[in-house]
Amino acid sequence: MSDTSTAAYTAEAARLDAADELAKHREKFALDDTVYLDGNSLGALPAHVPARMADVITRQWGELRIRSWDESGWWTAPERIGDRIAPLVGAADGQIVVGDSTSVNVFKAVVAATRLAGGDRDEILVDATTFPTDGYIAASAARMTGHRIVPLDPAEMPGAVTGRTALALVNHVDYRTGRLQDLPGVTAALHAAGALAVWDLCHSAGALPVGLDAHGVDLAVGCTYKYLNGGPGAPAYLYVAERHQARFDSPLPGWNSHADPFGMTPDYRAAEGAPRGRVGTPDILSMLSLEAALDVWDGVRIEDVRAKSLALTDFFLECVRAYAPEGRVTSVTPEAHAERGSQVALRCAEAPAVMAELIRRGVVGDLRRPDVLRFGFTPLYVGFADAERAARVLGEVLRDIPAG
């Protein structure tokens, strides 16, 4: 790489950063001189969260103690925080409840969807390219409900759905390649055959518009520790479209989902609305960290986030082409904007050694074994200079670590 082109790309990055309307949000986060491109695994700490959590722990728990279930709004946190996430994924209020892990929510959603589908529908289509936990949990659900799992590439689903299909479980963005699946098209094809669409939004929520209500998605799950910056292992969420709530029949009907939880009656009667998706006592510390973290979205339009995300990944790919030695890395992330999430995945034969060295030099992405370098772009706190520096350091590392 010539000094001339380095100068050109750094200048271009500076120009893009100066014109970036979202750049001002970076100061809301606790950052250092690392280029942090792993916010698609663990979002960075919003700078105001430590003080908020100190209050939660010291005053709400330490002083108010049990009274905080009412006085600090702990009891209603799962629905309240669900309504904070709702606009980011295109859902009206009252359809999202926060709690449990993504895996547990996949179980609720898949079992409940088989019950909503009913009748003779005995097949569950599962995204064969999915993050594995979805497949493991769907297989367990199918084993318990007597359904058959049909693994498919999401692109094949519209052609494969039949009158036997109960539902499809699909990842909106492939965690490995960063491919954005066709949520509107796949959902419409499922509906045309009378089947339900269950979407996993882990790698899309907070990075791009999802449009759950607009596209008629039936059920959805997602995590909150990636683009939503809720903190390590922050609770996941469950979306149940309003039209399905009255018939939503959870396989995990814990006391928190009861219509009268403090009646403590031996008979179960499900709550109305989103609380029906609750299970046990919510993990308040993790949950209120998420609630605080969501403040960074105040005044942010997800459409603007999407535009910057695409500009960032475009620019990063351009810099990689310029800086990386010929033939050493190949992007497995789609070029087409309509098919790209908010990450770039580069196949590289020396990926484990290269990622370790990148991290050592202050560029943090992650490795997806055996050979994928994964770089996540979180538009609220990653800028174009970060993208240029990451690509430049990648080029240097590739020159320092010889091929095979």
Added chain:
Amino acid sequence: MSDTSTAAYTAEAARLDAADELAKHREKFALDDTVYLDGNSLGALPAHVPARMADVITRQWGELRIRSWDESGWWTAPERIGDRIAPLVGAADGQIVVGDSTSVNVFKAVVAATRLAGGDRDEILVDATTFPTDGYIAASAARMTGHRIVPLDPAEMPGAVTGRTALALVNHVDYRTGRLQDLPGVTAALHAAGALAVWDLCHSAGALPVGLDAHGVDLAVGCTYKYLNGGPGAPAYLYVAERHQARFDSPLPGWNSHADPFGMTPDYRAAEGAPRGRVGTPDILSMLSLEAALDVWDGVRIEDVRAKSLALTDFFLECVRAYAPEGRVTSVTPEAHAERGSQVALRCAEAPAVMAELIRRGVVGDLRRPDVLRFGFTPLYVGFADAERAARVLGEVLRDIPAG
């Protein structure tokens, strides 16, 4: 109540507090002049937890970010913290994993127990006096596995277990009355008929010796926000006896329970040992708050906790008999030590108004509808003067609120 007897009881309380070897642990907690008798619902804040959590949030999450999964020991927290709980419930290392809510762990345990029982055993005995979530979840599990629920008083279980019994799910201490069930006897009776014993330790762990290994319990669950002081909604735990681990077949086989979770292979292969009970990404903030809170148990023998707990509840009952107007409250907590947990439950026709006024006057217990006043005794931070004051204020409140 005469001034003479008040003086006698306050003097007796002072004498008991002065002789109390556990009294020194009170200073480990953030307390005020409230008499906090609701630690069986939400344990008080250990005073060192805020600083520990500030480090977790600001340094581990904020500075190390994704590296903390390895460098701060996040990934191994569920088993590591399980091993911290193990000695409190009489379990050897490697059998307890922390994570998810109690309800979710009941689901894992009940379904896995039906699979371990196998064969023609189609009945699940469920403690009819249980905290309701256990019954709701057991019913859901039974619906999915094709078993039949048989609700019984735990005392009836030894006479009811047959060759059709797969398992019994029993609460060690009744959340409402405070009755301690016969864990060794019920477990032995189940085993004699070839059935499994699944115990819920929510109201016993941290209050009295449980002896999971010694009594051959098969599976157990419990929460950590009561006597273990883990914080609001701190994660629950699952005990799987070592002899069952190889055949433990979870209905929630999330990626965290995979033998090679970062292999991210489409085929599921269960981890060995306690991690097989994991599901999804652990809620690290809630979990590390629990880990910090467990430090208060350093140097504490659970047998000493039990002895003080019984002395406290004995003394409280004695004071209530002395202070409460005749006929206004009736204890539903067993007199016999062998049948008593660490709480006192008083039936009172005016319970809602009485508890509200008690709280207003600085004595915090809780109400279990419709008519139970519940007072939990947490021996690490509740003393005999607290017990005397609580009974004295109760007497005053009962005189001020006339009988219905």
